[in-house]
Amino acid sequence: MSPAAIGAVAALAAICVLSGGLLLVAGLRRSPSPPPRPQTSPLRRVWDRRRDTTSLLVGGLIAGVIALAITGWPLMLIVVPAAVVGLPLLLAPTGRASVDRLDAMAEWTRSLAGVLTVGVGLEQALIASARSAPTAIRPEVDNLTARLRARWNTETALRAFADELDDATGDLIAAALILGSRRRGAGLSAVLTGLAESVSAEVRVRRQIETERDRPRTTARWVTLISGSVLGLLVFNGTYLEPYSTPLGQLLLALLLAAYVGALLWMRSVVAGKPLPRFLAVSDQFAKSEDRVAPTREVPR
Numbered sequence: 001m002s003p004a005a006i007g008a009v010a011a012l013a014a015i016c017v018l019s020g021g022l023l024l025v026a027g028l029r030r031s032p033s034p035p036p037r038p039q040t041s042p043l044r045r046v047w048d049r050r051r052d053t054t055s056l057l058v059g060g061l062i063a064g065v066i067a068l069a070i071t072g073w074p075l076m077l078i079v080v081p082a083a084v085v086g087l088p089l090l091l092a093p094t095g096r097a098s099v100d101r102l103d104a105m106a107e108w109t110r111s112l113a114g115v116l117t118v119g120v121g122l123e124q125a126l127i128a129s130a131r132s133a134p135t136a137i138r139p140e141v142d143n144l145t146a147r148l149r150a151r152w153n154t155e156t157a158l159r160a161f162a163d164e165l166d167d168a169t170g171d172l173i174a175a176a177l178i179l180g181s182r183r184r185g186a187g188l189s190a191v192l193t194g195l196a197e198s199v200s201a202e203v204r205v206r207r208q209i210e211t212e213r214d215r216p217r218t219t220a221r222w223v224t225l226i227s228g229s230v231l232g233l234l235v236f237n238g239t240y241l242e243p244y245s246t247p248l249g250q251l252l253l254a255l256l257l258a259a260y261v262g263a264l265l266w267m268r269s270v271v272a273g274k275p276l277p278r279f280l281a282v283s284d285q286f287a288k289s290e291d292r293v294a295p296t297r298e299v300p301r
Contacts, residue, residue: 056084056085056088057081057084057085059084060080060081060082060083060084060085061077061081063080063081063084064076064077064078064079064080064081065077067080067235070235071235071241071245072245073244073245073250073253074250075250075253075254079254079257083228086261087224090261090264090265090268091217091220091221091224091264092217096210098167098206098275099203099206099207099210100136101136101137101165101167102167102169102199102202102203102206103134103136103200103203104133104134104135104136104137105137105165105167105169105170105173105199106196106199106200106203107134107196108129108133108134108137108141109173109192109195109196109199110192110193110196111129111132111133112125112126112129112192113188113189113190113192113193113196114189115128115129116188116189116192117189122154122177122180122181122184122188123148123154126144126145126148126177127145127148127149129141130142130144130145137165139164140161140164140165141161143160143161143164144157144158144160144161147160147161154181155178155181155182158174158177158178158181159174159178159280161174162174162175162278162280163280166278167275167278168275168276168277168278168279169199169202169276171278171279171280172195173192173195173199174280175279175280176188176191176192176195177192213271213272216267216270216271217267217268217271220264220267224264
């Protein structure tokens with residue numbers, strides 16, 4: 001067989017191995033599932049994330065063993081699993097979850113304002129709004145409802161709600177509700193409607209910002225994919241990558257890969273946005289157990 005034919009066969013084999021590895025990883029990853037059910041517990045969500053990571057790690061170990069058998073490089077047992085598990089985390093969008101939570105806060109605030117327009121009290125409106133709370137903040141709203149049903153002080157329950165949201169916009173919504181619980185005026189619905197519109201405008205701006213921030217990550221994804229494919233093909237060219245088969249070459253390759261990961265981490269830190277500081281701190285009331293059960297009024301169960 002001529003050298004050209006050998007090279008073509010080797011290139012075809014490399015493409016098959018890379019395609020098989022990508023298909024294996026895609027098969028081990030969970031397919032997009034429908035929105036989680038409201039009763040899904042935080043513990044179940046943590047378990048699902050760990051199961052996804054475990055599946056990726058198993059696929060990476062299998063791919064690493066295959067790469068070790070092909071190249072004879074012990075470094076592949078570390079690099080390939082780390083790449084399979086770490087690259088999706090490094091190149092994934094970072095701010096969309098916070099924007100989705102912000103959008104959920106705006107939707108919930110608008111729904112709460114609509115409930116208040118029918119003339120019910122604030123506590124009754126908060127409890128009623130839990131039925132249609134968005135998925136992104138449903139656990140926090142459910143906890144708020146449970147505290148009100150347990151006859152917590154309304155302001156204390158709202159401060160605990162703000163602490164669980166842990167967001168400056170959540171503090172703004174909670175502060176408006178706290179003032180409404182103190183004054184018991186008729187204009188709270190209008191205030192919440194205006195606040196929801198303001199948050200919705202912020203969501204639109206944040207989505208545009210996240211789209212701009214995603215461009216460097218998209219470029220990094222393509223660079224990583226092309227570089228990995230080229231290196232995978234060059235593995236079958238023994239003369240080109242032969243220097244990396246020595247112990248010194250393995251050390252040098254590890255340093256180069258570490259430098260590339262460092263560049264990805266630097267890019268991720270540059271494009272990541274910093275959250276605004278909160279202005280509703282944890283109050284002393286919330287720390288006292290006697291305030292947790294001191295009711296201000298009777299709340300219907």
